[in-house]
Amino acid sequence: ADIDTTLGTLVATNNTSGNIFVQETSGLIIGGTGVRTLAGNGNINVDVVTGALDVSSVISANGSGNVTLTSTGTVTQTGVITATTLTLQGAGGTFTLNGANNAITTLDANNSALTALAFQDNTGFDVAGINVTGNATLSSTGTVTQSAVIAAAGLELLGAGGTFTLNTQNNAITTLAGNTGTVLFQDNTGFAIGTVNTAGLTATVAATLTSTG
Secondary structure, three states: OEEEEOOOEEEEEEOOOOOEEEEEOOOEEEEEEEEEEOOOOOOEEEEEOOOOEEEOOOEEOOOOOOEEEEEOOEEEEOOOEEEEEEEEEOOOOEEEEOOOOOEEEEEEEEEEEEOEEEEEOOOOEEEEEEEEOOEEEEEOOOEEEEEEEEEEEEEEEEEEEEEEEEOOOOOEEEEEEEEEEEEEEEOOOOOEEOEEOEEOEEEEEEEEEEOOO
16 A cells, blocks of 8 residues: 555554555654554555654554654654564654564664664664664663664663673764663774763673774
């Protein structure tokens, strides 16, 4: 299904193996039973050209389906996002997606320079890149890994007992903070342990910080 809309609230379900593509010309609320694919491996793309995107109900891509959210405004949530890969894009967009326990495999926020990002998934996930001009907050009680660089002014790591293995890439941040279980982190440009919402870095199990800067 490919839908161009000028409405306030969207409910969309695809019962077959196809995709759902939605482009909204102003603000949009995901409501009701949400936006879902119920069969096959279809993808879901929600593009809000102007205004805010409020994920008040689920966005769920069946099987190995992916979800892409595009906005240059503010994106918030109370509904869970389920997908194999969640892509967040839109120059200057602010994505606050820590209001529910999402269930994804890969987070990709590296396609345009966002303003800020907050994301939670207690099942753990891989970061396929983050590019924000402000702060990024990652929250998980599971294991978070990375396959691409995290670039942010501030990086906050949260989640009781979580394991953040973020030392396989040369990240580029200014300030690191958090309160979690285990942190492995690398940034050869150098960085400070400071305040990013959370003051300082607390790792209840272990912390290994690497830098040539």
